[in-house]
Amino acid sequence: MFILNPGSGVPIYRQLVEQVKRLVAGGQLRPGDSLPSVRELAGTHAVNPMTVSKAYNQLELEGVLLRRRGRPMEVAPWRDGEASTEDLLVEPLTELIRSARQLGVKLPELKVLIEKHYRNIK
Amino acid sequence: MFILNPGSGVPIYRQLVEQVKRLVAGGQLRPGDSLPSVRELAGTHAVNPMTVSKAYNQLELEGVLLRRRGRPMEVAPWRDGEASTEDLLVEPLTELIRSARQLGVKLPELKVLIEKHYRNIK
DNA sequence: TTATGTGTATTATACAAACAATACACCAAT
DNA sequence: ATTGGTGTATTGTTTGTATAATACACATAA
Known part of the structure; x- marks a missing residue:
């Protein structure tokens, strides 16, 4: 689902943030959908879990994802003013x-x- | 001649390296041409001189530029196997x-x- | 020779990114 | 209640990037 390029110079967590935004804008991730767990995503891409968490945290701050304690991150309802x-x-x-x-x-x-x-x- | 984007996540010196390579490959910089001085480039882009020097150093290591003491960096003669x-x-x-x-x-x-x-x- | 222009080395500081290893708070299903 | 799944906080370390302020070696032109 995600493609990470550690050698590109772009920080990994920023690559994740950008790709989630695009998948949401493109409809491949819809409001209510769950995202891969931090540990799963970190495992499949050989990346530190806290790096994934940092991306998720930023996406929550920007209103793209919802954080519900104990549950997977979830795509937020569509908002007006979403990036096109x-x-x-x-x-x-x-x-x-x-x-x-x-x-x-x-x-x-x-x-x-x-x-x-x-x-x-x- | 160069366009630097400090907020892109890509390190400045890497942006410089990539752009010099493209200008050489595209013929806008030809073998023997001089590059802007470290201080000039640093000045016009509000960047540290050593950041520019780091880029020039890498370009010399890769064979794109020639270092001749006391003189401006110079585009190296065309080599076989140059990036297309x-x-x-x-x-x-x-x-x-x-x-x-x-x-x-x-x-x-x-x-x-x-x-x-x-x-x-x- | 002197002055000014090259690029570079040095030392130090600051910051961001990523990692590692734990531990915690919460939810859900058993 | 226990178990195993969420995301997260914490602490510490490492690496890369960029900055600042000097100082140096060399080349070129006045």
Whole structure:
């Protein structure tokens, strides 16, 4: 469900936060759904449980998840003012386009590369 | 010439390393070209000189730049086995596509978003 | 030679991130 | 009540990043 890249430079807990937000915005996680337990997630990704807990904590502060003592974290009811799909794409979109510019890759070539990768990436 | 984003989670010196590589691969920096001085770059981006120096040092280790004492850092002659344009795009490309997948954004919609942003981003 | 420009080394401080190992409070099902 | 599942707090350690303030070795041009 989650894909963590420890070598990317982006802190692990931030990767988790971003991915949960996107899965919620994309409907793969719906209000009321339970998230993987801290220990399970930490185990399958070889990561410290407190790192996962830190991500969950931040998501609760931002209103994305609900914390109910003794129970798994749960996706919060949809709120007005939730980050939109496009909002959550702007960052990787900007990064890609800036990179392409520095590499001298023009728009048509970029679209070809996207199509080429789109199905190769899980 | 460089765009630094201190809040992205990616270390500043790594942002610099990646951007220099792309500018070299894209031909905006050619073998023999001088790079901005450590102090100038640090000054214009409000960053510590040693942070810039760390990036330059890594680029020299990787063979991208030449260090010649008392002189500005210089782009190294082209080597066989240099990272290709596509190599240097894979990372942001992968990140974007994974994000789109999690958001439920399909390929046609993604292409529209790219066209929309392509000219808005400097 | 002198002055000013390179990049770098040094020392110290500060902070964030991640880990490890425990222990706790709570809920739910037995 | 006991057991085993939640998330969390605590303490301590380690590593990487970035800063600050100096100082140095070298090159180039005046």
